[in-house]
Amino acid sequence: MSATKKKNQVTAPAPERRRELLDTAAEVFAAQGYNATTVRKIADAAGMLAGSLYYHFDSKESMLDEILSTFLTELWEGYDAVLAAGLGPRETIEALVTESFREIDRHRAAVAIYQKESRHLMDLPRFHHLADSQRRFEKAWLGTLERGVADGVFRGDLDVRLTYRFVRDTVWVAASWYRPGGGHSPEEIARQYLSMVLDGIAVDG
Amino acid sequence: MSATKKKNQVTAPAPERRRELLDTAAEVFAAQGYNATTVRKIADAAGMLAGSLYYHFDSKESMLDEILSTFLTELWEGYDAVLAAGLGPRETIEALVTESFREIDRHRAAVAIYQKESRHLMDLPRFHHLADSQRRFEKAWLGTLERGVADGVFRGDLDVRLTYRFVRDTVWVAASWYRPGGGHSPEEIARQYLSMVLDGIAVDG
Amino acid sequence: MSATKKKNQVTAPAPERRRELLDTAAEVFAAQGYNATTVRKIADAAGMLAGSLYYHFDSKESMLDEILSTFLTELWEGYDAVLAAGLGPRETIEALVTESFREIDRHRAAVAIYQKESRHLMDLPRFHHLADSQRRFEKAWLGTLERGVADGVFRGDLDVRLTYRFVRDTVWVAASWYRPGGGHSPEEIARQYLSMVLDGIAVDG
Amino acid sequence: MSATKKKNQVTAPAPERRRELLDTAAEVFAAQGYNATTVRKIADAAGMLAGSLYYHFDSKESMLDEILSTFLTELWEGYDAVLAAGLGPRETIEALVTESFREIDRHRAAVAIYQKESRHLMDLPRFHHLADSQRRFEKAWLGTLERGVADGVFRGDLDVRLTYRFVRDTVWVAASWYRPGGGHSPEEIARQYLSMVLDGIAVDG
């Protein structure tokens, strides 16, 4: 599915165990918060003892790092494809929102963690890269919105920065309640969100 | 409710100091997260030693409780006034959004804490009241939206539950970046948000 | 006795507690080795719980650092006084050996720790200063020996470097068996050691 | 004694590999200290995984035991030969010192480990034999020195116990800096050490 899948010969090289454990950890981090999650809780959820996790990972922090990095890598693959497609501003926003909901669908836990923890994680040297990602992110969205205002497809009477935050938050907080396989596909949710964001919820418009 | 509990000391109350300390604590909780905040950090920010805080408060948890309860009490005063005013659905939504941004302005730290921590706090007996509040909250917003759809002032082609989450998230996440006194008054932000939520960001529509 | 004694007013400022605890820790480190010494053992010896030590010290390593640094600081005070006195090579060696036994008398535990642990501690960034000290040390002794050979007071038919190691080790390993108050004063031991080192143990010479 | 214990496996002995691994282990123990040496470090140095060592040895402790026992066995072979030769006190001392440097040359790592760890190892039941060895050792040296004083070949004005420690330490600490093949042969070092110990480093005397 993703770019990191490897062959599965005889005598399993088992990078899948890592991935399994990271998925488990991400789930617990998302549910309880990184700090409130003890290594023991992760181990319990994985059916092993706390110390055993250290055979696979250096530290609790490195698990978090790997979870977030994996997510961000995939996110940027998707975003970069969209941004390179040469679409108009409205179509770009539509594609970015759709891609975002797909990522939420794939990495729900990672996104939820990112939402809750990224702000104060950025203070730690190890997580400086989150700030870089954030800047690229802002540049992509804000630039597209500004292009849209210039092209006359987005309203010019609004504070663009406020609009940017509005759209950004609106999309990503969805990770806090979204459950994959729950009636709405990511594309369906994206379509409805886009409809609200672009045209509003009021009748007439 | 629990916000008015007194300490089991013999000496005088000292209400000012208490509020100062809670404001300090709320600021630190919001910046670093409740779990990552040590009592010592709060004490540092308040210019005292960790142990000294226990003259004023029973526990770290009781500080959190008092911070959130104070905020929710004021929030509901405002909401209840709006809901009792007998406005139409659109005007109700407008008034609730405006009131919400006023609360964010007044209790930024508390709102940010609430956003980040309420989900898992609800699991603790002491914070069950957060779930009650959440249910009342949902009832107020969802009910108003449904009334608006029935009245034909809000679009009927959208999933109303999704719309509820959209409006709710859209408003409250603002607490994560809002800084009082930063160019936009709460009323101005409310107006722009409402404009986006109701009419969309696209030209024409 | 040493340069760090402070006044003992009312409401003790208690830097003595630190010193007491460090003395206790040094004793245990010396007896069991740094790595084999658990923080709990130190705390037991001090009559408190393991965690309580962290009110006074940042870490087990910082205790070790402070123990060694205090010793080395005092050692160099003594050595520098000797080296600045403008004595002849033989008198300098005599004074250095005597001063060394005085330091062993005062800082037996620290010296024993230094002997056992300094070599591999130097690999840790925090303990790089031990290597500096070692170089100064070598310079002082080796230089004096070479001066003595040039002046004709020390034998020229020996490898000076070997002689340096011989004298150095000979003096400092004494810390591994020396017990203060055990019959011999440091000056008495110094005199006998010097007699052996300078004139040999064989009759005639 | 315990050095010849076999593993409880069914397969072949493999004596070479065993010795190689012990040499590797001894090197690491000497460099980092027994406690600070993890089984994983030994395995790394041997090019295998930590668990694999347990095919060859029962435990980390048994490796240490075998290293020290092998050394002590050989040491006593040499010492016993010297002591049985019926030499005079001075010649006995000379022969013991020379033999000691030969052992340091052959078992540098083991000697270094012995120096650093024997004191507190003696507390463990498994290593009580070190105390026996130490007592025999003291008897051999101290006895020879006393015989020499009685015969008038060693000075009688020195504390004989102090002299014993002086000679003993003087020889064995050399293991902490000696590197085989480094310019001086063990016999050459022995000759210089003996010259210093017997006749002193001062000219004339």
Place this chain on the structure above:
DNA sequence: CATGAATGAGACTTCATTCAT
């Protein structure tokens, strides 16, 4: 009111050891 010192529970982590393959 506040400090200084301590407690005790529990967190993260390390490591010798085991064992199926």
Place this chain on the structure above:
DNA sequence: TATGAATGAAGTCTCATTCAT
């Protein structure tokens, strides 16, 4: 013989909390 994965005990350290002064 060796590997990969896990165990379980123990170690260092953190932190909310208490309490005499």
